[in-house]
Amino acid sequence: MGELSLSTLSQANVFFRKTKASIQEKQIVLEKISGKSYRQTTKVLADLAPELAPAEKHRELGNNKIELKIVITEDLHQKLQDLKSQFSHKNPSMNYADLLEILVNKAIKQPKPKKSPSAPAVTKSISVGLKRQVFKRDKGQCSYTNCKSKHLLQYDHIKSQAFGGEHSVANLRLLCFWHHKMLTEKAFGKYKDK
Numbered sequence: 001m002g003e004l005s006l007s008t009l010s011q012a013n014v015f016f017r018k019t020k021a022s023i024q025e026k027q028i029v030l031e032k033i034s035g036k037s038y039r040q041t042t043k044v045l046a047d048l049a050p051e052l053a054p055a056e057k058h059r060e061l062g063n064n065k066i067e068l069k070i071v072i073t074e075d076l077h078q079k080l081q082d083l084k085s086q087f088s089h090k091n092p093s094m095n096y097a098d099l100l101e102i103l104v105n106k107a108i109k110q111p112k113p114k115k116s117p118s119a120p121a122v123t124k125s126i127s128v129g130l131k132r133q134v135f136k137r138d139k140g141q142c143s144y145t146n147c148k149s150k151h152l153l154q155y156d157h158i159k160s161q162a163f164g165g166e167h168s169v170a171n172l173r174l175l176c177f178w179h180h181k182m183l184t185e186k187a188f189g190k191y192k193d194k
């Protein structure tokens with residue numbers, strides 16, 4: 001058996017505890033990590049038990065901030081770093097949060113409805129008949145809780161078209177300009193969290 005440092009040995013111990021490894025399994029693992037550095041050992045152990053990768057987490061920090069922990073592949077990490085350096089001429093202090101915001105905003109601005117021959121094409125405008133039914137049902141006023149505004153009304157898709165929502169009485173509602181804006185931002189914000 002090759003060399004094992006104290007740090008790789010303690011990594012192995014944590015791994016054994018989490019995987020409830022048998023004696024034979026322990027021997028195999030120790031052989032695999034002998035002579036390896038701490039980082040190499042981390043990789044070997046992660047490959048052996050990918051299910052031990054930490055789950056995605058988010059934590060509210062207050063002040064409208066969320067701490068988001070995600071596990072990504074080295075490949076994706078490399079791509080993110082490349083992108084970050086591409087943007088850094090505009091903002092040298094750019095961090096991953098800034099990058100994510102740019103990417104998400106870009107994705108939201110250009111929702112590409114999937115057009116496959118089997119899927120029905122997304123019609124661009126809501127028919128007059130459909131509008132009339134929704135208008136009647138919502139009594140010609142904003143349907144947001146107790147708003148009842150009759151100004152600047154818009155037809156809102158409860159499930160956004162970008163996410164497969166369709167033109168139907170059930171999926172449409174009347175909203176005033178402000179509530180339309182508020183709920184649209186909320187919906188896309190929710191989508192971002194997933």
Ligand SMILES: [Zn+2]
Pocket residue numbers: 142143144147148149175176177178179
């Ligand atoms: Zn309203």
